[in-house]
Amino acid sequence: MLDKLLPRRKRRAKARTSNEVRLQSYPPPYPDGWYRLMNADEVRPGEARYIEALGRELVVWRSEDGAQLSAMTAFCPHVGANLANGFVRGDRIVCPFHAWELTGDGRVACVPYSDATPGRVLNESFRVEDVHGQLFMYHRTGGTPLSSSDEPPYPPPRIPDVDAGDFVYRGQHDAGRVRMHIIEFAENSVDFAHFEPIHSQLRVPWTSIPIPGFKIEHIAEWKLDEERPHVSYFLDEARVHAFGRPLERAGASAVATFTGPGSVVNFRFDIPDLGKMELMQTHLPVGPLEQQVNFRWFADPKIPRLVAWYIVGNWISQWKQDIDIWENKVYLDRPMLSKDDGPVVRMRRWYRQFYSEDERPTVDPLPVRRLGTDESPPQPAPTSKEPTAPPAALHASSRNT
Numbered sequence: 001m002l003d004k005l006l007p008r009r010k011r012r013a014k015a016r017t018s019n020e021v022r023l024q025s026y027p028p029p030y031p032d033g034w035y036r037l038m039n040a041d042e043v044r045p046g047e048a049r050y051i052e053a054l055g056r057e058l059v060v061w062r063s064e065d066g067a068q069l070s071a072m073t074a075f076c077p078h079v080g081a082n083l084a085n086g087f088v089r090g091d092r093i094v095c096p097f098h099a100w101e102l103t104g105d106g107r108v109a110c111v112p113y114s115d116a117t118p119g120r121v122l123n124e125s126f127r128v129e130d131v132h133g134q135l136f137m138y139h140r141t142g143g144t145p146l147s148s149s150d151e152p153p154y155p156p157p158r159i160p161d162v163d164a165g166d167f168v169y170r171g172q173h174d175a176g177r178v179r180m181h182i183i184e185f186a187e188n189s190v191d192f193a194h195f196e197p198i199h200s201q202l203r204v205p206w207t208s209i210p211i212p213g214f215k216i217e218h219i220a221e222w223k224l225d226e227e228r229p230h231v232s233y234f235l236d237e238a239r240v241h242a243f244g245r246p247l248e249r250a251g252a253s254a255v256a257t258f259t260g261p262g263s264v265v266n267f268r269f270d271i272p273d274l275g276k277m278e279l280m281q282t283h284l285p286v287g288p289l290e291q292q293v294n295f296r297w298f299a300d301p302k303i304p305r306l307v308a309w310y311i312v313g314n315w316i317s318q319w320k321q322d323i324d325i326w327e328n329k330v331y332l333d334r335p336m337l338s339k340d341d342g343p344v345v346r347m348r349r350w351y352r353q354f355y356s357e358d359e360r361p362t363v364d365p366l367p368v369r370r371l372g373t374d375e376s377p378p379q380p381a382p383t384s385k386e387p388t389a390p391p392a393a394l395h396a397s398s399r400n401t
Helices: 019-023 183-190 192-199 305-326 344-354
Strands: 033-039 048-053 056-062 069-073 087-089 092-094 108-110 128-131 134-139 168-178 201-203 210-224 231-242 252-259 264-271 275-287 290-299 336-338 369-371
Touching: 033 048, 033 056, 033 264, 033 275, 048 275, 056 134, 069 128, 168 305, 183 231, 183 252, 183 344, 192 210, 192 305, 201 305, 210 344, 264 305, 275 305, 290 305
Parallel strands: 336 369
Antiparallel strands: 033 134, 048 056, 056 069, 087 092, 128 134, 168 290, 201 210, 210 231, 231 252, 252 264, 264 275, 275 290
């Protein structure tokens, strides 16, 4: 009775780590890969859009006939006007200041008041592709400037069932901005030990509200694609327990396919007695520690919209549980791992390929000491600390029907 009369203790505010502290611990923030810029219908024929992402300022436009998509650095090479404020003529972008016309490969095609036009490429341009209603651009740092005519090392991931007409569009969700480094999602995919404390509670779809008495057991695995070096897989079998007893048909299995550095991840769900569906989760770095996160999903037409909504909502309710951790953690290039932690070092070695030679995070020799073993890693010579890159965290958690 007395405790009801006494004032309740205020809940202590969570500690917040500044971006300045966090940024210096991470690898470079913009690894090479395909990135979703926007929905395809956000750039209609004859329109141009301006976007700041990946440490770049970009103009994206569609030709007047709708047949050609182009993306390049946004400022006119003449005196720096923002080309997105101009207009499209044919397949060219026209500068709003002096009406210079530029082609999609960064060349000046016309200077209206002069017979002389620069003969070389002046703006860096980028390959853009429409993937199931989303515009993806290939980004690379280091080396020679990119051109839209360059062939990227691998294509953006497509869903064969969508291309074949076997899956239908079922929805999309703009999750807004998350204050994290993109590498954290990849790190998450191999951090099996965090599933129990963070993702074992079943929640009301799309929310953080726990469902009392219902728990999720995760059986996880991570592996590489033997033929495509830029692809890795996270496999999760989620089993649901109600008040300590397993529910035989309430779980689901999922395969998450990482294409590149975690910029696009495809979740394949196998739902007992109903069929399959696929969710695309994309991360666009709009700043060194800020990701724009979007979801789009497709399903077998036999799967009701409500069931697809429930499955996606289950995943997003679990994904949300990591956000506060991601937004306040730092990156340790020599983590103190337990022998029962997941394949963190193996994943980090795989991830290095998405950086140019001079930007790659140091992983070899083995930068960890595993607790519970006699393994003592070699001590590297002291080096100056430079900002390191991020492993984007991902984990397929609740797949429940």
